[in-house]
Amino acid sequence: MRPFTYERALDPADAVARVAAHPDAAYLGGGTNLVDHLRLGVAAPGRLVDVSRLALDRVESRDDGGLRIGAAVRNSDLAAHPSVRHDFPVLSQALLAGASGQIRNMATTAGNLLQRTRCRYFQDVTTPCNKREPGSGCPAVEGRNRTLAILGASEHCVATHPSDMAVALAALDADVVVLGPSGERRIPMADLHRLPGDEPARDTTLDPGELITAVELAPLPAARRSAYRKVRDRASYAFALVSVAAVLEVEDGVVREVRIALGGVAHKPWRATRAEEALRGREATAEGFRAAAEAELGAARPLSENAFKVPMARNAITATLRGLVRAAGERA
Amino acid sequence: MPGSAGRDASAYGVGVAFARCDDGYTPDVHEAAETRETREAGEAGVASGATEAMEATEAKLTLTVDGSARTVTVDTRTSLLDALRERLGVTSPKKGCDHGQCGACTVLLDGRRTLSCLSLAVAQQGRDVVTASGLDDSGDLHPMQEAFVEHDALQCGYCTPGQICSAVGVLEEAAAGHPSLVTDPDVPAGSAVPLTDDEIRERMSGNLCRCGAYVDIVAAIRDVAAQRPPVPSR
Numbered sequence: 430m431r432p433f434t435y436e437r438a439l440d441p442a443d444a445v446a447r448v449a450a451h452p453d454a455a456y457l458g459g460g461t462n463l464v465d466h467l468r469l470g471v472a473a474p475g476r477l478v479d480v481s482r483l484a485l486d487r488v489e490s491r492d493d494g495g496l497r498i499g500a501a502v503r504n505s506d507l508a509a510h511p512s513v514r515h516d517f518p519v520l521s522q523a524l525l526a527g528a529s530g531q532i533r534n535m536a537t538t539a540g541n542l543l544q545r546t547r548c549r550y551f552q553d554v555t556t557p558c559n560k561r562e563p564g565s566g567c568p569a570v571e572g573r574n575r576t577l578a579i580l581g582a583s584e585h586c587v588a589t590h591p592s593d594m595a596v597a598l599a600a601l602d603a604d605v606v607v608l609g610p611s612g613e614r615r616i617p618m619a620d621l622h623r624l625p626g627d628e629p630a631r632d633t634t635l636d637p638g639e640l641i642t643a644v645e646l647a648p649l650p651a652a653r654r655s656a657y658r659k660v661r662d663r664a665s666y667a668f669a670l671v672s673v674a675a676v677l678e679v680e681d682g683v684v685r686e687v688r689i690a691l692g693g694v695a696h697k698p699w700r701a702t703r704a705e706e707a708l709r710g711r712e713a714t715a716e717g718f719r720a721a722a723e724a725e726l727g728a729a730r731p732l733s734e735n736a737f738k739v740p741m742a743r744n745a746i747t748a749t750l751r752g753l754v755r756a757a758g759e760r761a
Numbered sequence: 762m763p764g765s766a767g768r769d770a771s772a773y774g775v776g777v778a779f780a781r782c783d784d785g786y787t788p789d790v791h792e793a794a795e796t797r798e799t800r801e802a803g804e805a806g807v808a809s810g811a812t813e814a815m816e817a818t819e820a821k822l823t824l825t826v827d828g829s830a831r832t833v834t835v836d837t838r839t840s841l842l843d844a845l846r847e848r849l850g851v852t853s854p855k856k857g858c859d860h861g862q863c864g865a866c867t868v869l870l871d872g873r874r875t876l877s878c879l880s881l882a883v884a885q886q887g888r889d890v891v892t893a894s895g896l897d898d899s900g901d902l903h904p905m906q907e908a909f910v911e912h913d914a915l916q917c918g919y920c921t922p923g924q925i926c927s928a929v930g931v932l933e934e935a936a937a938g939h940p941s942l943v944t945d946p947d948v949p950a951g952s953a954v955p956l957t958d959d960e961i962r963e964r965m966s967g968n969l970c971r972c973g974a975y976v977d978i979v980a981a982i983r984d985v986a987a988q989r990p991p992v993p994s995r
Contacts, residue, residue, distance in 0.1 A: 430838050432818040432836070432837070432838065433818065433837055433838065434816045434817055434818055434837065435817075435820060435837040435881070435883045435884070437884075457881070457884065460879055460880060460881060460884065461861060461876070461879050464840070464878075464879045464880070464881060465860050465861060465879060467838070468859065468860070469860075476816075477837070477881075479884050481884065505873075505934070505939060508939070508940065509937075509938065509939040509940060509950070510950075511950035511951060514940065514946075514950045515950065518946065521940065522942065525940060525941055525942040526942050528967070529864065529966055529967020529968075530874060530927065530930065530931065530934065530941075530964050530965075530966075530967055531861075531864060531867055531874045531875055531876045531927065531930075531967050532861060532876065532879075532967065534873045534874060534875055534930075535875055535876065535879065535880070664963075664966075665942070665962070665963050665966035666966040666967055
């Protein structure tokens, strides 16, 4: 492991100054992914700037009824927060579907968003990987790709984003607040993560030195009826093969509001806008849900080992939406 | 920034105590801390830039470990697990996978169950660490340890200290109203969550047992949870 210096930032601006001044510096949050990467050799920063103790550890209600979630709030605390459980249950469920109790006690909001793919080739420094070593190739395209992408991949990278929380935040249209050397800006969740294209080394649209300071949720009354469903190889403590975050509001049998995001299928949380369009204003029926899911998955390009994800995603979307209708006491 | 970083960090408790070149020279780790602080004081006056290649990759930290204050100088790359086991002689937390997948290294950090293998020691300055061997400061077995013995909740025992720290954390979390994925959504936020077997299994999923003692581990935790009905503790 490469030696590194360790510094504890005094405040967010100090953290940004410390990292922006050094191209080989990295932020340290809960460490649950970065410390593993240091050990594996996937990451080799020369300087760590610890932001885990910054005063960004509160969940605050906004005046408009939304929430501002500090970047250093631990996943377990966010999942247990009364407003999150009541107003955005999909977010609480997604957090609780991720990792283990110990890791949720350590992992931060910002770190969860910025965790990196668990593609075996990315994590194994003895193999080529365009994300880890641009231009070295992607063995996953022809290799072991059962857990990898079916949507939005490129010939250069077929990795999936591993976060559950990010899928819920995508469905909720969260905003990510970031501080950089030239000031603060807000990034819609849909634009934070990117598709791999010909530049798979870049997971996000963050500029060098930018620090996530908060995630904000606008009020969304429909989100009180929301859910996260995760399909995985074992019942707990496993990454998603496919996951669905959904918000559904049905009135007199008609879909008034619907938001769907998928996990485990792409390089970023996949907002299912085609499915949403196919559902909004239409009757809420099981057939309609299934047809909408198929409309979304028409763009799927499965790899040699993961064609099963296409019907799995279709069924997971349909089951999640039907569950939300049943929870509302309606029929579908 | 270079040259000043160590001092800034020291002011906030990091206590960067020694500088080391990246050319392979490793200082004697048993050297008296006072000597190192003297050296740092001497180097702090070196002009910015001159110290670029000589920045601290070791740091002195103070922790409370099982009730005792402990001070140690570590390479910044040292995990909390290695600091405890290799530097402080606290061998109750075990190294299983060293990747956060098995839970054998679980300790209570400021009261919350944490993977010591994925925690950098240097980032834990001032924190309170409790391992399975420090759960009961009177020297008796903690009720969770008694229950593991009673229920024969182990075979080889390697995962047991982590299982027990994790189980103690589970009881606290449930009492504080932290939900799990299997918690009934109708349990009001903030209310203690009853620990059914499904709850215990879900909440303990980060602790693997290769001997497969899971059935008795669940029984042991169920027993302690029943002896001490969850009451909100904070």
